[in-house]
Amino acid sequence: MIGKIGLIAGNGRFPIIFAQSARKKGIEVVAIGINEETSKELEKFVNKIYWLGVGELEKLLKILREENIRSVVMAGQVRHKLLFDKDIKIDQRMQFLLGNLRNKKTDSIIGAVARLLEFKGIKVLSSIIFLSDCLPKKGVLTKLLPDERVLKDIEFGRKIAKAIAGLDIGQSVVVKDKVVLAVESIEGTDEAIRRAVRYGKDGIVVIKVTKPRQDMRFDV
Incomplete structure (x- = not known):
């Protein structure tokens, strides 16, 4: 039984819809919003929210660790082209992850982040886990x-x-x-x-x- 879940939120309405469905089931939702992507409106639908830049991977891991989150979902689009913007801060952890990829396609980047989370003991769940009625x-x-x-x-x-x-x-x-x-x-x-x-x-x-x-x- 999931009592608490991390929501790594991209843009659009999807993160809000997910948060609403999860909370209706009595699940505590801790959101991690991305400054360049996530709607501020999400704050109204979650128990707690943190904000970080799209390239701040170490901060993401720190938040999940301090909140003792063992399960996360990724909901909403994150435009990975932002990682190539010279004005976007890319921390050392993200630089290392990107530097070890065979290519920088969307699936490669997100897949690598998911594998890192799993390695840290954080299970990445399907983003439609509570949304069967919406499909x-x-x-x-x-x-x-x-x-x-x-x-x-x-x-x-x-x-x-x-x-x-x-x-x-x-x-x-x-x-x-x-x-x-x-x-x-x-x-x-x-x-x-x-x-x-x-x-x-x-x-x-x-x-x-x-x-x-x-x-x-x-x-x-």
Whole structure:
């Protein structure tokens, strides 16, 4: 039985939704917010919150140790491109971790952080552990059904999205009339969509897929 859980929070609403669900189950939530990413609104939904920079890995470990947290979840996007910003502080622990990676893809960085936490005796749980009611069912989720043109674009874009996901470049492509308008990379899905709108205007189709070996602990 989990009585207390650490929430390493990225951007968006996901961390808030997770915190609300966990607290409804009587679980104490200690959040670690990332200055460059996490909404201040999260403070209203957790028992306690700490703040740190995206490159302050040693501070993260210290917080978890002092709070005696044995289980954590990672919820919300963290734009790993921030680690390449010269104005972002990168501590020695993070520098060492990055320096020992074969590459600096998103999965490589987050996976290395997860392995470090596990090595320290902190279990990394699935971010959807309390959110089964929030997951969509298979099928159309909107009132508007896809027409023949959209279905053809979905089939066209899905193959491309699967290919880039397999290379860990991104998980989304945006197409229109079987023309690729944008391929997601380090900027993330939202920015890829905005870029596509500049070229395709209305009627664009966004296809997002899972990676071949997607880790549901921190990548939903």
